[in-house]
Amino acid sequence: MPLVNVIRGERIADAPLNVRTPIIRVPLWMALAWWLLRGLGVLLVVAARFWWITGPALVFGGLYLEYGWLGPVALVLAVTAICASWFAGHRASFLRFAWYPVLGRVRLWQYRRAWHPAMATARLAVSFDGHTVLPILRKVRCSSGVDVVTVRMVTGQIPEDFAKVAERLAHTFGVRAVKAAPGPRPDLVLLSLMRGDPLAKVVRPLPVPAMPDFTALSVGRQEDGDAYELRLFGTQILIVGATGAGKGSVIWSAVRSLAGGVGSGLVELWGLDPKGGMELGIGAPMFTKFACKDFAVMAGLIEQAAAEAQRRAGNLRGRTRQHIPTPEEPLIVLIIDELANLTAYLTDRQLKDRIKAALGILLTQGRAVGVHVVAAIQDPRKEVLPFRDLFPTRIGLRLSEEAQVDMVLGEGMRDRGALCDRIPQSLPGVGYVVLDGDPTPMRVRFSYLTDDEIRDMAQTYGRLRVIDGDVIDGEAA
Ligand SMILES: Nc1ncnc2c1ncn2[C@@H]1O[C@H](COP(=O)(O)OP(=O)(O)OP(=O)(O)O)[C@@H](O)[C@H]1O
Numbered sequence: 159m160p161l162v163n164v165i166r167g168e169r170i171a172d173a174p175l176n177v178r179t180p181i182i183r184v185p186l187w188m189a190l191a192w193w194l195l196r197g198l199g200v201l202l203v204v205a206a207r208f209w210w211i212t213g214p215a216l217v218f219g220g221l222y223l224e225y226g227w228l229g230p231v232a233l234v235l236a237v238t239a240i241c242a243s244w245f246a247g248h249r250a251s252f253l254r255f256a257w258y259p260v261l262g263r264v265r266l267w268q269y270r271r272a273w274h275p276a277m278a279t280a281r282l283a284v285s286f287d288g289h290t291v292l293p294i295l296r297k298v299r300c301s302s303g304v305d306v307v308t309v310r311m312v313t314g315q316i317p318e319d320f321a322k323v324a325e326r327l328a329h330t331f332g333v334r335a336v337k338a339a340p341g342p343r344p345d346l347v348l349l350s351l352m353r354g355d356p357l358a359k360v361v362r363p364l365p366v367p368a369m370p371d372f373t374a375l376s377v378g379r380q381e382d383g384d385a386y387e388l389r390l391f392g393t394q395i396l397i398v399g400a401t402g403a404g405k406g407s408v409i410w411s412a413v414r415s416l417a418g419g420v421g422s423g424l425v426e427l428w429g430l431d432p433k434g435g436m437e438l439g440i441g442a443p444m445f446t447k448f449a450c451k452d453f454a455v456m457a458g459l460i461e462q463a464a465a466e467a468q469r470r471a472g473n474l475r476g477r478t479r480q481h482i483p484t485p486e487e488p489l490i491v492l493i494i495d496e497l498a499n500l501t502a503y504l505t506d507r508q509l510k511d512r513i514k515a516a517l518g519i520l521l522t523q524g525r526a527v528g529v530h531v532v533a534a535i536q537d538p539r540k541e542v543l544p545f546r547d548l549f550p551t552r553i554g555l556r557l558s559e560e561a562q563v564d565m566v567l568g569e570g571m572r573d574r575g576a577l578c579d580r581i582p583q584s585l586p587g588v589g590y591v592v593l594d595g596d597p598t599p600m601r602v603r604f605s606y607l608t609d610d611e612i613r614d615m616a617q618t619y620g621r622l623r624v625i626d627g628d629v630i631d632g633e634a635a
Pocket of ligand 1: 360361399400401402403404405406407437536586587588603604605606
């Protein structure tokens with residue numbers, strides 16, 4: 159016999175009343191009937207839950223009983239004929255209302271099969287109270303090349319947890335890339351599983367609208383295959399990319415989308431090409447003012463733009479918060495190719511300081527008063543570009559190092575799917591666009607204009623007035 163007894167557990171205090179549940183004797187037929195009813199209930203629930211299997215099975219069964227094999231075969235042929243003519247007649251609605259919903263069901267089933275191991279190996283399965291708790295796979299919405307999977311996170315998880323293991327998930331599910339974004343509710347995360355690549359093909363130059371929409375300039379195609387529209391109103395745009403990444407195509411796509419306004423005088427493009435006119439020179443007639451040789455002239459142009467921004471800000475103060483362009487006071491877009499030549503590599507210290515001061519004013523005051531900057535640069539380091547944070551819209555094309563991605567696009571953007579360092583050299587013009595305040599980077603391919611197309615556009619819409627300080631057509635600088 160033990161000397162001391164130790165018993166773990168909570169002691170139940172004595173209660174004034176002790177109730178014993180009564181034992182009721184049930185006849186066997188009643189118990190059997192109850193189990194049968196319960197079984198039928200479960201069967202009905204399962205049949206209703208998997209209606210997309212049970213429904214067609216019932217219809218096929220009914221037809222077979224009524225007409226033999228002819229019934230189901232006739233139905234399959236009729237459905238195929240209807241789908242084929244719908245597809246031929248209106249492809250978009252067929253895909254949206256018939257094909258993608260069915261595909262979504264199939265993919266949901268596929269992803270469910272791989273879900274447990276995928277969550278476990280990505281460390282998204284949580285161990286709690288001796289159980290394994292998995293995020294819940296809610297639904298799959300398919301579109302061209304992308305499956306958007308809605309996932310209910312386990313308590314305590316955040317979308318960032320999924321973003322951090324996006325690459326692992328992509329390999330597990332056998333897709334090109336995975337992007338995680340916050341869902342419509344705080345407990346949901348949306349995983350975009352990229353299958354094909356709608357951006358693999360070069361995007362041809364887009365039509366030029368007679369009146370540009372400054373809130374939505376069509377400049378290329380986005381990952382889901384739709385047109386990508388870039389906002390210019392209220393922002394400044396920075397383009398960063400390694401050599402040959404396609405910075406020129408971003409600039410010319412933007413110029414093309416504004417060309418209608420250039421022709422009508424609603425938009426003035428001012429061009430600075432410190433690399434001697436290599437990039438912008440070919441379309442020089444598009445620019446109202448253009449400089450490519452003399453750095454003092456370039457500094458002067460930036461100062462003019464800054465002075466114009468300050469003048470407009472003074473006029474508009476207290477009246478409106480957004481300048482509306484008119485032919486008398488047009489939208490000015492200062493386009494700078496290789497900004498580092500002006501902010502970092504310039505040896506004339508005085509000139510460099512003048513440029514930095516004017517750019518600072520322009521970037522902070524210009525965006526609300528219709529004086530915008532679209533600048534391209536190769537090296538995103540702060541020493542090279544001190545004003546990085548003053549560009550609310552940033553475009554990261556192919557970059558040479560992983561660390562540069564967050565440097566260009568902002569903290570955590572690489573984890574959220576902006577894999578600029580993984581863009582292959584074979585995809586020039588592909589990049590990620592990040593808008594201030596928007597947590598999701600958008601993968602885009604900008605349209606590509608050949609030299610001849612740029613020349614044609616410049617001939618149709620061009621209105622060059624001042625080139626390197628010299629006045630053409632009698633207009634003043
Ligand atoms: N959007 C695009 N679509 C298809 N091909 C493109 C695109 N943009 C650029 N290219 C191809 O890549 C080449 C390099 O492009 P581009 O000169 O614009 O790069 P960049 O980033 O301006 O380079 P650099 O810094 O050396 O001037 C182009 O000659 C063209 O063949």
